[in-house]
Amino acid sequence: MRSTSEAGVVVAQLFQAARLRNQRPTAQSRCFSCFAVSALPLRKQHCRPAVAAGSIRAVRPSSLRSFHAFSRSAAARSSSLTVLGEHYTSDDYTNLPPSIRERLSSSPQLPYSASHPLALLRKEIEGHLCHHTAISASSPVVTSALNFDTLGFPLDHPGRSPTDTYYINRNICLRTHTSAHEVEVFSQGHDHWLLTADVYRRDEIDASHYPIFHQMEGASVWQQDDFLPGGRVEKECQDMEAHLRDAKIEIEDEVDITEAGGWQAGHATSQERLVAAQLSARHLKATLNGLVLRLFGPRHAADAAAAALAGGASTDQAADRAAHAEPLKVRWIAASFPFTSPSFEVEVWFRGKWLEILGSGVVMEKTLKDSGVSHKTGWAFGLGLERIAMVLYSIPDIRLFWSKDPRFLNQFAMDGSKSRGSTASESVPPSETGVSAAGGLVTFKPYSKYPPxxxxxxxxxxxxxxxxxxxxxxxxxxxxxxxxxxxxxxxxxxxxxxxxxxxxxxxxxxxxxxxxxxxxxxxxxxxxxxxxxxxxxxxx
Missing domain, CATH: 3.30.70.380 (Ferrodoxin-fold anticodon-binding domain)
Structure with missing residues (x-):
């Protein structure tokens, strides 16, 4: 395992653009919901000033005028609307269409549905982070202040634009990320938690983008005494790092803290606060390196075995190839998020390319102060369930997550359970397990390809x-x-x-x-x- 430790004391630095890596776009001020989209590349029209050169969509800037023309037309049809049983007054920001309203529910559905890939993945993550309290988010209807203001989003942040966000009116919107609940959850006294939610964004239409997707937010905070030398946080770091040293994982971490946003001003008020922030970042990295290994390690080894079998190797030879496969490669890259600093992105080398998996960082002191826990320090991360599930399970189209076809759902059935409605000729045997190292690995088998x-x-x-x-x-x-x-x-x-x-x-x-x-x-x-x-x- 390779890991470059953080060095030096850096106080209240300004964010600098992250370095280009392998012609990768520079890090922009984004939010965790960028990592909730289901497949690569990252969200093209959210938190990014432009798309790739040469794209016809890159020629035109966003136009708020066109949105307002559209929304006025919609608002003219009704001065109010009902969402999840509540009545709201419409205004010039109202842009919530019936197709989205009919999908709304008081709590997320797909990640808690039987025989569903998102449920498998959620359980896998919760199983790995078993000391975190698992929370199912409540209604997706939140105030604009909760979704943006409390998390430090600038007024001109592209994520606030009505072209990107679903607004019931200027003051009420559909959450665009699970981070909208950080203040709420921290204020309830949860120090270590995982929150799963459905989130909503206006976006393009293709096989990897959908206006509704699902995100998991994770966080851990501790009191100052937990950061003492030899204390709880340091010991947990040492235990996780020892496990990673013995695992088949290669970690590249050459992040310049300055490029990642720097330590926050409050971290410089005392050596103890700075140490707490540094240990939080160290704990975050060890935790997420372990999570990435848990999710992608077995699949990485299985791919090596499959390649050996395809090359004519025997079953025993394929098993040996899996056991001696190259380590899973993970790298950390500087990022910028409105509600963490320093901030990081995590990538994994999988099937011949780098995949951006999640965003993370040390929680902003403003967020903790607004939560009434300003005496605590810690980290947070956000990841997209569809995004990872599409890669792990080889699901080619994001619309499949909403399918009720037994031929799809039965492939993700656990404990022999199957969805009703399938016939013997069209059913697909259920998989034995999810991505757990305890058993086999689910790979979606397309059952048909209808003509376009x-x-x-x-x-x-x-x-x-x-x-x-x-x-x-x-x-x-x-x-x-x-x-x-x-x-x-x-x-x-x-x-x-x-x-x-x-x-x-x-x-x-x-x-x-x-x-x-x-x-x-x-x-x-x-x-x-x-x-x-x-x-x-x-x-x-």
Whole structure:
């Protein structure tokens, strides 16, 4: 195991841009929800100023004007709305469509459903961090202040934009990250906890993005006495580090604390406070290195065995190859989050590439003060359940997590339980276990690939350029999960009139059945009508 320890005393440094690694984008001021999206790359339109050069979507900046045009149209239909039985007044920020409202529940559902990959993964993480209290989040409806202000989000942070966040009105929104509950949970007296929640973001439409996803937030804080030499925190660090030294893991940690945001001003008020912050970061790294090893280690070894079998090796030879596989590689990278400093990202080398797994850091003193526990110090992390589950279980499309098809759910059944409704010809034997080292490893087996139906929608713009998310929201609200992807394929400006035209290609495909052209034609027509009505465009 390789690990570079933190050195020196750095007091109240300003955040500097993280170094480029392997042509990787520099770290921006992001939030943990960036790591809750299900598959790579990270969220393209959230907490990032631009997407890759050459992308047609990179040409246009976000336009709040287009959002406000859309929201006024929606608000004009009703001055109030009901969400989870509560009545709210609408305003110019209201942008919560029926397709999202009908999915809301008072507590997260999928991570607690029987025979579901998110439930398997949640249990695996909770099993590893067994000394943390497992908490299921309450209603996703939160105040904007709780979601942003208490966590130190700047007023101009892109995550606050109505193009990215679902607002009931200016003061109430759907949580965009589990960190929205940090103050609440800490104030309830929980020192070591894991919170699982459904979170919501307006986003693009493709196989790896969905407006509803699930995140797990973990945190640990201690009182000052726990950081004394030879005390509880130091001993736990030593125990975890000893385990990692004996494990098949290689850790790269060359983070410059200055690049990671630096130690907070309060950490410099005394040597004891600084030591507490340093030990918190050390404990965080040992904890998460162990968690990554738990989740990816068995799969990494199994991949080595599978490669050996594919190459003609015997079963015994494949087992030997797994036992002597290269160590799992993990690396730490400087990051910036509004509610931690220093802040870190964790990546794992898996199947030939670096995967960004989670965000983490030392909890901001402001958060602890607002929670009434300013005398404590500790760490927090956030990870996306779908994001990791898609990688571990080889799930190709994020929409599958919402499938009720027994052919999907039965593959993740535990203890022999199976979902009803499957026939002998269409059922898939349930897997014996999740990603635990105690048994086999679940790999999703596609049961069918239904043909796609591609259709274009073109329109002349009104006086303003639309934000992509406004278009995606209308498409999703009309066609729901029958849409696989939406892509801007063409932009045109008339040489004489200077009118601008956009063309979006919509790919329709069901995960469970073949689609009839008559059905798709009706949906496509309805999408065009909604675009014209809500955004003021002229269909071509």
């Amino acid at each position: 139906v591609l259709k274009d929608v073109s329109f002349w713009l009104a006086s303003h350029e639309p934000h992509d998310n406004d278009v995606y929201e209308i498409v999703r609200d009309v066609a729901k999960d029958l849409v696989e992807s939406v892509e801007l394929t063409d932009r045109f400006e008339h040489p004489k009139t200077k009118r601008k035209s956009y063309c979006y290609r919509i790919t329709y495909r069901s995960m469970d059945r073949s689609l009839e052209h008559e059905e798709i034609n009706a949906l496509h027509k309805a999408i065009g009508e909604r675009l014209a009505e809500d955004m003021g465009v002229e269909l071509r």
